[in-house]
Each structure stands twice: as structure tokens, then as C-alpha cells.
Amino acid sequence: MRYLGPRLVTLLAVVAVIGLLPWLTRTDPALTILHARYADRPPTPAVLDAIRAETGLDGGPLRVLVDWAGGLLRGDLGESWVSGQPVGPDVTSALGVSLTLMGVSLAVALVLALALASPTLRRGARRELTTTRAGAGAAVLAALPEFLLAAVLATVLAVQLGWFPALGWGRAEQLVLPALAMGIPAGALLGRLLDDALPAALAEPWARAATAGGIPPRRIAAHALRRTLPTLLPQLGLIVVGLTGGAVAVETLYAVPGLGGTALAAALAQDLPVLQACVLLLLLLGLAAGLAARLGSLALLGPARSDRALPALTHPSLPVRRPVTVAAITLAALLAAAVVWGLLRDPLSVDAAARLAAPSAAHPLGTDSLGRDILARLGHGAARTVLTALAVGAVTLLLGLIVGALGAGALTETANALPAVLAGLVVAAIAGPGPLGAAVAVAAVAWAPLAAHTSALYAQEKAAPHLAAAVVLGAGRAHLLRRHLLPGVVPPVVRHAVLRVPAIALALASLGFLGLGTQPPAPEWGRMLSENMPYAERAPWAVLAPAAALAALGALAVLTSAAVRGRSHR
Numbered sequence: 001m002r003y004l005g006p007r008l009v010t011l012l013a014v015v016a017v018i019g020l021l022p023w024l025t026r027t028d029p030a031l032t033i034l035h036a037r038y039a040d041r042p043p044t045p046a047v048l049d050a051i052r053a054e055t056g057l058d059g060g061p062l063r064v065l066v067d068w069a070g071g072l073l074r075g076d077l078g079e080s081w082v083s084g085q086p087v088g089p090d091v092t093s094a095l096g097v098s099l100t101l102m103g104v105s106l107a108v109a110l111v112l113a114l115a116l117a118s119p120t121l122r123r124g125a126r127r128e129l130t131t132t133r134a135g136a137g138a139a140v141l142a143a144l145p146e147f148l149l150a151a152v153l154a155t156v157l158a159v160q161l162g163w164f165p166a167l168g169w170g171r172a173e174q175l176v177l178p179a180l181a182m183g184i185p186a187g188a189l190l191g192r193l194l195d196d197a198l199p200a201a202l203a204e205p206w207a208r209a210a211t212a213g214g215i216p217p218r219r220i221a222a223h224a225l226r227r228t229l230p231t232l233l234p235q236l237g238l239i240v241v242g243l244t245g246g247a248v249a250v251e252t253l254y255a256v257p258g259l260g261g262t263a264l265a266a267a268l269a270q271d272l273p274v275l276q277a278c279v280l281l282l283l284l285l286g287l288a289a290g291l292a293a294r295l296g297s298l299a300l301l302g303p304a305r306s307d308r309a310l311p312a313l314t315h316p317s318l319p320v321r322r323p324v325t326v327a328a329i330t331l332a333a334l335l336a337a338a339v340v341w342g343l344l345r346d347p348l349s350v351d352a353a354a355r356l357a358a359p360s361a362a363h364p365l366g367t368d369s370l371g372r373d374i375l376a377r378l379g380h381g382a383a384r385t386v387l388t389a390l391a392v393g394a395v396t397l398l399l400g401l402i403v404g405a406l407g408a409g410a411l412t413e414t415a416n417a418l419p420a421v422l423a424g425l426v427v428a429a430i431a432g433p434g435p436l437g438a439a440v441a442v443a444a445v446a447w448a449p450l451a452a453h454t455s456a457l458y459a460q461e462k463a464a465p466h467l468a469a470a471v472v473l474g475a476g477r478a479h480l481l482r483r484h485l486l487p488g489v490v491p492p493v494v495r496h497a498v499l500r501v502p503a504i505a506l507a508l509a510s511l512g513f514l515g516l517g518t519q520p521p522a523p524e525w526g527r528m529l530s531e532n533m534p535y536a537e538r539a540p541w542a543v544l545a546p547a548a549a550l551a552a553l554g555a556l557a558v559l560t561s562a563a564v565r566g567r568s569h570r
Helices: 004-021 029-037 045-055 057-073 087-123 134-143 145-159 172-202 206-213 217-253 260-268 272-301 321-344 374-406 409-416 420-431 433-446 446-464 463-470 477-499 501-513 526-537 540-568
Strands: none
Touching: 004 057, 004 134, 004 272, 004 321, 029 045, 029 272, 029 446, 029 526, 045 477, 057 217, 087 172, 087 217, 087 272, 134 540, 145 420, 145 501, 145 526, 145 540, 172 217, 206 217, 217 272, 217 420, 260 272, 260 409, 260 420, 260 540, 272 420, 321 374, 374 446, 374 477, 374 501, 374 540, 420 433, 420 501, 433 446, 433 501, 446 477, 463 477, 501 526, 501 540
């Protein structure tokens, strides 16, 4: 109950925000309904008052929340503002589609994770413990957002090669590309985690004794997998939560009629009853996955969870190899050179005669559908995205330090379980699409890892012997905070925040891809990707150029993190 109580309160607060969306939005809900249903009727006060009375919006926010919550208890999700039809049947059908897609994506992730960890399993406990990694390729795949992989797969495998259909739902072959787009990053992440945990499990005394006793390697591998599950299941829950956020972009791109695509369409159309239902179901789906993972971990631990009979898996971290640092510096230099080159060109100049022109001396990366230079838009889009990511990173650092010091664990875990896309949908419904809304949405959830890091360091520093010695010597609270607590907590969290800036930039790009971030004609990498997708067959460079830039950003985040971590172990 101590675990569920605070988290239930936090969930109810999020549900209340969803229920109050009609009152939180900056536009008049009655005006939205009028434009959706009766486009030819003038927005007179009498007409708007009649719509408010018909929909219950005239009773104030408390009545709106109570009516919405009462409808939920009866299984009534309300009526669409656009179509006037009940929300329940359409959302229930979309939920079935999303569950099918997520189930197949999770199966792809598990197969890929086992494939990445298979070399370690085959090696078994017959050798000394060494650091075995799934590889830089898996690390980069794990860092790529689903919308980017979905765009590349659609461009190459569907449009250029014609192996799979690019759009639609209902046939088995239409499930392949969406499942791969969602499952590959999740499987790469899970594979890296599994490959990190298995060597430590196989080096424990029981594994060495089993090997010496002649037990078949397959049985040892099976027990090693079971040994790692208690620590991996919580991460698997977070991966499933990530699938709920990735489903929004993937379903939209492939025209899959699931909850994600339905929620995005409702947010852009200001159809708040449909958006409320979709976001609530996606949120409950993610929280249910996290709770199931926790319960599964406790069930696997059994009595060990109370008497701590099961030791934690430990794996010595070795210094990173020099090529990783060199690769990070080289990639950063290339990306910076391309950005500077693009900044010297005009991103808004339109040349109708050069529409969708192939790369040439005049346009090194080609042009888009309006004849605008892609290199110029990449450069200016990078400047916009990076500056926004730095600002969001500063805000999340401040929030993470404050919340982590206060020890709000339930709030931190709930925010950590919310994908930035879901926050973006809610913010877009309130403030409308735009760069500020996208920044607020990312900041609303990106502080959680920093808060968890701060909380752990804060508890560690409070228990340190030097702090107790300072108290005995008569040090006051201000001195303890300035001389002992802050120096031990702030520098590591700041380094963590800096490493998360590329991830924040990718999150902003994902919202731009969905149309919830920077609006045209301003250049932004995610927006460039979505704008040029309809022309992927005729001008694949228009899609692959921003895709390559985003992939380079993800790879740079992974390599930089590995290089910094390696230096810290020297």
C-alpha cells in the first residue's frame, strides 16, 4: 500500500488534468464544436450558449470533471465534438489495433534481444568474466526514435524496393514495417541490458559449479536468463511504456487506425473527448505494464525480496576503448561542419524550377518539394533545435535538482512513465501546436531521470561519514549544504543533464515530425522528415538527409555517453 498509495494519488491528478482539458484549452470549446459540426452557422452568443448547454460545458469545470468521471465509471467515454458520435466504439476498436501492434513489436524486441545476447549465452561460464557488449550498432539503434526508423523503413523497404506496403492495416504484410519500427529500438535496448547482466550471472559461483559438474550449457544459460529477469523486468516495463509513445508516430506514418494515430488526429482537430479517451487508455496501458513488470520481478525473487538472499548483479566497468572517443569527436566535427555550411545558406528561398532537385553543386543535399535547399534547412533547423534543447535541458536540470532533493518518488516515477509524445498531445490540446508547447511537453517529463539521480546522490551524501563529522564539529545547515551536499550532488547531475541534451533534441524532433512542434515554414529536422515523406519515391534524398542527421545525433549521444563514462572509470 505504501507503494501504490502515492502513485494512485499522482495518477488521479493526471486523470483530473485530462478530464479538465475542455477548460484548460486556450480556445472556446463551444466554438470548436460549432466549426466542426456547423461550419455554415455564425458564432453568435445564442448559438454558442446552446452548444454549451447541450454538451454540459455551461456548468463550470467541476461539473465537467464530475460528469466525465461519472461517464468513465459507466463505461461512457462521451461524444466526439467533430462527428457527434459516441467515442467508446471507435476508441475500443483502436485499442485492439494498438494492442496487436504492440504485442508483435514486443515479440520482435524479445527476439532481437536474445539474438544480441546469444554470444554471451554460448560463451557461458567457461571463461573468465569479461565485458561483452551488444556492440555500437545496437547502442545506436537503441538511441534512435521510432518515428525516424519508421520513416527510413518506409522510404527504403516500401517505396524504393516495394517489398512491403507503406500504408494501411488489416493484412499480415501491413504489420511488418510498423512492428519493426517499434520493435528494433526496444529490442536493441533490451539486448544491451541483457548482455550487460548475463556475464555477471554466469560468473557467480553456482554457474561455475554447474559448469564444472558437467551440466549442459543450455540449462546453465536458461538459469542465467532467469537470474537476470528480476533486474530486467522493470526495464522491460519502461520499454513497453516507450512503445505506447512510439505508437503515436508509427501509427500516424503508416496510417494504422490505432490509439496513437487517433489521439494525434484528435489533438490537431481539437476533438477533446476523443483525445481524453485515447490519452487515458495509453496512460493506463503504460502504468499497467510497469505494475505487471514490478509484480513479475517480485514473484521471481520470492523469499529473496524480503531477506535479501539474492545478491545484486555486479559487472566491472572497464575503460572505454580509444576508438569510441575518436568516433565521437569525428562525428561531432562532421555534424558541426554540415550545420555551419547550412547556416551560410538561405533556408526560406524558394526556387520553383528546382523542385525536388537531386544533389548537385548548387544544392549539395538536393531540394524539397518547394525548391528550398535541404542543406540550408538542416543547418538552420539544427540551430533552432539545439538552442531549444539547451534551454529545455537547463529547465529540466533545475526541476530535477529540486524534485530530487524533495524526494517526490511517486511523482518522479509517474513522469518517467509518461512518453514525451503523450505530454505533447495534452499540451497541444491546451495551447495548440507550436515550438513553445513542444518544449513544455518535453520538459514536463525529461526532468524525471535527473530527479531520480539527484535523489540517489542526495541520500548517499547524507549518509557519508564526512557529513556526520562536520555535524559533530558544529557545522550549520547552510555550511553542510554549501560545502558537502551540493558539491557531491550537483556536478554529477549536471554532467548527466548535458549528456541528455541530444535525447531532448530527438524528443523535440519527434513532436515536430507529428506536427506538434515548430510550424512551417520554419526549418526543423522532424518537420522536414514529415513534410518530405510524400515525395520519398521521387526524391528519397529529401527524406534520407534529415533522417541521417537525426541518426547522427542519436549516435553522437551514445558515443559521447560511452566516452564520458569510460573516462570516469580511469
